[in-house]
Amino acid sequence: MRLLIVEDNDELARLLGEVLARAGLASDRAATLADGQLLLDVSHYAAVILDLGLGDEDGLALLRSLRARGDATPVLILTARGAVSDRVAGLNQGSDDYLVKPFAPEELVARIHALLRRPDAAYGRSIRAGAITLDIEAQDLRIAGRSHQVPAREMQLLVMLARQQGRVVRKAQLESALFGADDDYSSNAVEVYMHRLRRRLEALGAGVGISTVRGVGYMLAEDRP
Known part of the structure; x- marks a missing residue:
């Protein structure tokens, strides 16, 4: 944030x-x-x-x-x-x-x-989604009680998506949260971090996935059986 x-x-x-x-x-x-x-x-x-x-x-x-x-x-x-x-x-x-x-x-x-x-x-101390629990203050991701290290910008993306799980978060909102007014970043920076986050969540068995709504933004939702 x-x-x-x-x-x-x-x-x-x-x-x-x-x-x-x-x-x-x-x-x-x-x-x-x-x-x-x-x-x-x-x-x-x-x-x-x-x-x-x-x-x-x-x-x-x-x-x-x-x-x-x-x-x-x-x-x-x-x-x-x-x-x-x-x-x-x-x-x-x-x-x-x-x-x-x-x-x-x-x-x-x-x-x-x-x-x-x-x-x-709408900024609680912790958020749950799928198999994950996010401790906002500690910037900690837990799955089945086990803590996992997540790079800062990937964690920022995950927190924003988890707060709005099941709803689309616009790319412009993610850019605003991820980068400061003076930061120099490419037009596909969000896509790059989102790709890394998707792979990380899949590898950890997080029980959630990130969908792309083309031309609008991204949405976090629990994996369907």
């Missing part, structure tokens, strides 16, 4: 990216409200970490814009504004959580995981 960091401080944005990466969470970064809005318009993110004191505009404007268009993407405000009135304003505008700088990295990660576990966010 991929998160969006909207933060104008370069050093803090870099540290946030590193903290999330250690927790198995990929991220993109926007330094301004305008850039954040652009990325949210063209990509799907599991959650947003939002600073309020941005150089071009107050971060609350971005939050209001998201909620006004019915976008329920979880938003955690991360800001130096610690007054009760600021917290209340952020929550009333539609944020899902509010954390004041300075902060403990482990608390930030715990709060993000809590947001992603919410039922209405």
